[in-house]
Amino acid sequence: MKAPDGFKRLFYDIETSQGVATVFHIGRKVNIGHDDLLINPSIICICYKWEGVDEVHSLEWVDGDDSKMVKRFIEIALMADEIVGHNGDNFDEKWVRTQAMMYGIPMPHKMPSLDTLKKMRSAFRLQSNRLDYAGKVMFGEGKSPMSKQDWHDILIPIIPKKLGFKVNLPQSYHDALDKMVKYCKQDVRLLENVFKKIQPYVKPNTHRGAYSGLGRFTCPHCASTDVAHQRKRYTAAGMLRHQMRCKSCSHHFTISNKVWQDKMQEDWNEQQRNLNTKG
Numbered sequence: 001m002k003a004p005d006g007f008k009r010l011f012y013d014i015e016t017s018q019g020v021a022t023v024f025h026i027g028r029k030v031n032i033g034h035d036d037l038l039i040n041p042s043i044i045c046i047c048y049k050w051e052g053v054d055e056v057h058s059l060e061w062v063d064g065d066d067s068k069m070v071k072r073f074i075e076i077a078l079m080a081d082e083i084v085g086h087n088g089d090n091f092d093e094k095w096v097r098t099q100a101m102m103y104g105i106p107m108p109h110k111m112p113s114l115d116t117l118k119k120m121r122s123a124f125r126l127q128s129n130r131l132d133y134a135g136k137v138m139f140g141e142g143k144s145p146m147s148k149q150d151w152h153d154i155l156i157p158i159i160p161k162k163l164g165f166k167v168n169l170p171q172s173y174h175d176a177l178d179k180m181v182k183y184c185k186q187d188v189r190l191l192e193n194v195f196k197k198i199q200p201y202v203k204p205n206t207h208r209g210a211y212s213g214l215g216r217f218t219c220p221h222c223a224s225t226d227v228a229h230q231r232k233r234y235t236a237a238g239m240l241r242h243q244m245r246c247k248s249c250s251h252h253f254t255i256s257n258k259v260w261q262d263k264m265q266e267d268w269n270e271q272q273r274n275l276n277t278k279g
Helices: 067-077 088-103 116-123 130-138 148-162 169-199 257-278
Strands: 010-017 038-040 043-050 057-060 082-085 111-113 227-234 240-246 250-254
Touching: 010 088, 010 169, 043 067, 043 082, 043 169, 057 067, 057 169, 067 088, 082 088, 082 169, 088 111, 088 116, 088 250, 111 116, 116 130, 116 169, 130 169, 148 169, 148 257, 250 257
Parallel strands: 010 082, 082 111
Antiparallel strands: 010 043, 043 057, 227 240, 240 250
16 A cells, blocks of 8 residues: 655554463463464454554454565555554564564564653653553543453464364354454554654654754654744753744754754844845
């Protein structure tokens, strides 16, 4: 699919299957080693949407095979200037890269990610940083519920196929998979809403103004040129910084003294050109 024009921000979420292992007994202190694992977990689906585009897309495994889905998602992710996930750095991106490595699918060692979990941990003091809780306290609604049985309905019919047998998948499998994709899509929408809620209060990972070719004097959050100088600040090393505020989105940011002086010189030069033109 074609990415939208301009700055391209991609929101995404994945759902993974359980692994299957053999055990002699169950309990709290059961030791399950890698040699007990019969079937490795896989990615069931990846849902994603572009900022500014309403539709949420989905990619799904094919009867337990996630290779084509992973390959396609990497192609899509490479079109993005920024990729947003909740715990994406530690979970989603590593899962995608692990499967890509297993299948020999090329993928960068690091994507241009923005992890909302990291942003929330560093900037706020919520009682929980889980996406479900954030949705509840910010918007009154969290994630859609999925039961353990839903995962079982997806995984259990796949087990014979994973072991090399041919079976017809029951309707319960397709119903559970459809439910999981719907669940994952709703998570992506919730992720975008949470991102928009916290964005004015956290440091952006990408300077939108610089990206748009407008320079670093602009708002790094929305690229607006309508910004106001608030005060001077000095770092511990004695470096002068200028505290700024965007009049369009109220985002606060700082610029170096060189950026400030370059802008003052640019404005002065523009004034002189205007005076010479009038004269």
